Amino acid sequence: MKKLLIYLFSIGLLFSSCEDAIDVSNPNNIEVRSFWQNEADAESGVNAIYNMFYKPGTYSRWIWFRFDLASDEGFSSSPWVELADWTRFVYNNYDFWEGNAWTYRDSYEAIFRANQVLHYVPGIEFTDQQQKDQLLGQAYFLRALYYYNLAILWGSENNSLSIMLELSKPGDAPEGHPVSDVWAQAESDLAQAINFLPAQWDDSNKGRATKGAAYALRAKCLMQQHKWELAAQDLEWLVTGDGAQYYDLVDNYKDNFTHFNENNVESVFEIQFSDIHKAPAGDDDFAIDPNLGLNRGQFFAPPGIGWTDGEVRPWLVAEYRNEQNLEGEYDIRLRESLFYEGMSDDFSGNNRIYGRGMEVWNQDNYRGRVFTRKYATDYYRDFDDYHSPVNVRLIRYADVLLMYAECLANIPAGNLTDAVALVDEVRARVNMPALEVNHLAATQSKEAFLKRLQTERALELNFEGHRWADLRRWGLMTSQEGVTELAQRDPDFNNFVLGRHNCLPVPSSEVNNNDNLEQNPNY
Template identity: 50%
Template sequence: MKNFRIHILTLLFVSMAFSCSEDLLDVDNPNTPTVDQAWKTEKDAEMGINAAYNMFYKPSTWTRWIYFRYDLTSDEGHSTSPWGELADWTRFRYSNYNFWDGNNWHWRDFYKAIFRTNQVLAYVPTITFKDEATRDKILAQAKFIRALFYFQVAVLWETGPIVLDPSEPADEPEQRGEAEIWAQVEEDLLWAADKLPPTWDDANVGRATKGAAKALLARAYAQQKKWALAKAQLDWLVTGEGKGYYGLVDNYRDNFTHLNENNKESVFEIQFSDKNKGGDGDNLSASMGFQRTQFFAPGGIGWQDGKARAWLIDEYKKEKTKDGKNDPRLLNNIFYKDAYKDFPDAVANDTLVYNRRWDVGAWGNETFIKKYSTYYYRDREDYHAPNNFRFIRYADVLLLYAECLNETDQTAYAYQYVNLVRERPGTNLKKLEDAYPAIGNDKTLFRKRLQMERSLELCFEAVRWMDLKRWDLVTTQAGIEELKTRDVDFNNFVLGKHHRLPIPQIEVDNNTKLDQNTPY
């Protein structure tokens, strides 16, 4: 009887389909408007730019996998994941150029984000706005986001298409070199910085600002060793009009929890939330949680796919604070077995691991990444941490400013900006010149110490790989030899090859105008 009813209903629907007018079946889906239907109102423009921001919430970007490239591939971290291909991707063992999680997804989603910004830039100018300033702010945000993703293309692959208009499936955009990509980043950020506001109201906190555009542009200039241009952009944040918007918070830890977000040290911050616990798609219930914590936490609490290199602990302990204690940044950045010995005055939860004593049997002498973990309020991790990721911190700005000054022969003037970071009340280290008087005004010695200062302040914040490239440590044999002393994975590194990734092979196969990076 049940099967009979099914057959009857099937025949009924088939007969209805043949008897209906084709016009009745041609109904627009209000949830997926076409280009002709969309881009009519200011609300459409707002939704368009929000869709571009939404690309930050993909596993390939700043929720999860990007940290395997920027933190774990650098000398600060490593992977012992049982997923062999994932671990190998951080060890410079690239056998599958189509490894989705380590390569293809990055490329796909970076260009997907660029596609979304290109739509905004193409169609928003056709919309009538009540005032031009509102329109320009939307366009400036689109240029900022497009530049941010082209920045990643320049750092990771050094080559790729430059697509500036909404693309079509049959398009085969031409391959462009690193210099051309950087030039596009510069052009977009210069325009954005001119139009973006220095701050937003509470309802729009987290959107790109003038300071964010200038800081990102300074990073782009610095990567190309255009030191004077980089300094000129940072002037606005450090000594100019923007100085009043930024500063260092007293408590270093406040930069990495969900309890004091978007504070004065935040220059650009990716807004995460644990309110939605859905998947990673483009639907309204998609997750906006910070997922890296699940992958970096110790076993039994998370997946322990990413770990800290132990040399960092030794570096932190080489220098005492003004009151003779260990650098408190060590306690905030790394889980390790002897933390309770090194910080006897710390509250118990700070030297425990998610309220647990060190599991000698499971963790041994491992060192785990603590920064951004949620140990301070829960017992284990999941895929929905609420911590915002501080994409650019003011401490980074100050240290980069000092680097620009040193590289433009103003070493003596650079010390003060490093000291602002070192003497933060919650860090409490001596002035750089007092701790290392032998540096003096020696540009080379200052540069080398600044490299370590950046690591101790910014480790596990997705800047180390960018720094290693800027300092020529991955493009010279001397640099590789130095990195080998801190990270055995660099024994696999092939000079002239592994400083950039292979382009996903599927992209090369599908685009006749795209060549694989040599010597891959």
């Protein structure tokens, strides 16, 4: 089902394969001078970049602590105090591996792998130039994705981030750059990706980056800089332009979070996970047969099922309950997004948590708490682990529609009616009434619409890795008024220091070993 993964099973340091293991004593020792020779090497090199999705520092595990738990949607009450501190803006050790340095390191490792492809592949002779271009396009897209993450998490006006475009070597001390330069580089990479990538892949290559994914990611970069008109032009390609034929909302909201209907019409870019390798889940960077499963469920699952290192702020439940659908029932997204006390009263048949009954809410370690259901495996088994096969829909069409609506509302000449219609389209999929029914003011002024959109994005996209970027883009972390609002939903923001905590500290080891890098402001 996930044919992209078959390319990853024989991955070594340079991700080469051999037909006979007897001929090569250790495939990890393949040298650069004997690699990058042919089309197969080029494809293996690109697959090596995709393989970074399965590293604990990125989308397999720790990045969700930064994007979801540090936002106002989530938090941690983990007994691992330092881990929990990093979701409540208490940063004592900037080199804390699981909270900061691992994700930073893995982001630059992914960029290094992309740089290898972009350095060596142009010199490889291909029989099909289009195949070569598509490999290069994927490398440009993936490099831009990691620069996007670096900018969102560590970007500031200081010269705190390196921009690596060539092969690095020991002893390098790259120049530091402000976040504006990182955005410019990501945009440049995505322009190349848009030129090279196909609009669609065949079934054997599902999961690879497409032209639509590159447009959507560039729009995200542009929106963070408030370049609304340019972002709208990119999103238009997916919504009403040439790409519109490939995208739509699926009828069933839950289909975005199971392994039964993956790579569907709503998916713009999707990370392929699999439980095919169920060996011990170690964190070995160079495993020949790496764990290709999503680890997130093991860390976010309720007590007795997972570690429960991440949970949900209760305001989300209250927000869902603020209005009912066209049949007088609660928003189905509440059922499919969260485990919470009272869940069986709100929805018929919603009375199981990984096979356990509602009596769990009588336990002290459950009472009053809320847990995320998205990307959980409760819908088909009674446990979660380090080997979830559920793909992460990193960019989906509902997100695109809401981003496009935000852009239209922010363009001086934008049409508010069109922006409202886009939000209504997302609401209609889950049988919720049009905005004018319960939120009339949001249909009459751009200011009210944009404020309501902040809630609409939370209802549709909570715990999907978007909220931290949203908070930065909306400026809620750059004024005391905004931080006070966030603290009302998430008390961790009472620890938030203006001018400091809107970005992470660069790991101390990076700054101390490179005189060309600056630490982020006020750290």
